[in-house]
Amino acid sequence: MSFQQNLQSKLQGHLSQIDGRFANVKLLDQFETNTKLPRSYAVIGFVGFYLLLTFLNIGGIGQLLSNIAGFVIPGYLSLKALNTATKDDDEDLLIYWVVFAVLNIVEFWSKTILYWVPFYWLIKTGFLLYLSLPQFGGAKFIYYSFLKPVTDKHLFHESKPASKVN
Template identity: 65%
Template sequence: MNTKQFKVLDQFEAQTKLPRSYAVLGAGAVYLLLVFLNFGGIGQLLSNIAGFVVPGYYSLKALKTSTTKDDTRLLTYWVVFSALNVLEFWVKAILYWVPAYYLLKTLALLYLALPQFNGAVVVYDLVIKPLSDKYITVPSEGPANDLLNKVSEKTE
């Protein structure tokens, strides 16, 4: 990400004579510290923000591109994210006892969301795809498929 577009970083650099990267790293460290300490449940909020904001930003950018590669990667992220949220709901009582759970969750969500890591595709290919292939079939013929094809033709 290009930090030249953020004026607050220009001000930081001018006032402190330190590189703007220090401000970015410092803000990231404070963010992760707040997630780790989880005062008043803020760790859960900040963890969910990391899970929504970063991929949400990339999703908005992907909607403006003509390629489908980024769309597929982000759709994969949202499928994995949704599956993890359902899983988290059902095992929350156990996760309460995991030290630094929200810090680990935040780091995992960033691994899944950031395109540099492509973590969502890895998790999808290793866990979700084998399960979905076993239990979900997509018909190649029939009324539902005909309707889907008609809708696809009209939107193109």
């Protein structure tokens, strides 16, 4: 099998996965019926257009799109988690919201990063997707690697005078 055939085969496999994952979306059913194209094309087109608008940041829309990526996906996953019996996904999402809050506070107080980091909103959008999507586990990594050691040391320690009260 040639390189081109191998690449085409892998691409078809990925497109089939996208088609399967979005099989129950009614809007994509209409797209498929009207255009005679696979639903994966619409999904890839939407994601590409979304990232292009974030990259171009016309009229400050990059910030809005970045924040939508940071709220919509985790918000949807949070609503789903509230309706499950297991608590594992609840912990993951609580960790995400803590990391998201810290990121927004740091961003608010250091607006200079907007001027010094090129394509900041695109980078932030990618980072928020890394944090929020369960297959990456980015929020847990950031929390357990950076935030938890700091909070354990500075927020949740017992001070000497308080320990003597008992």
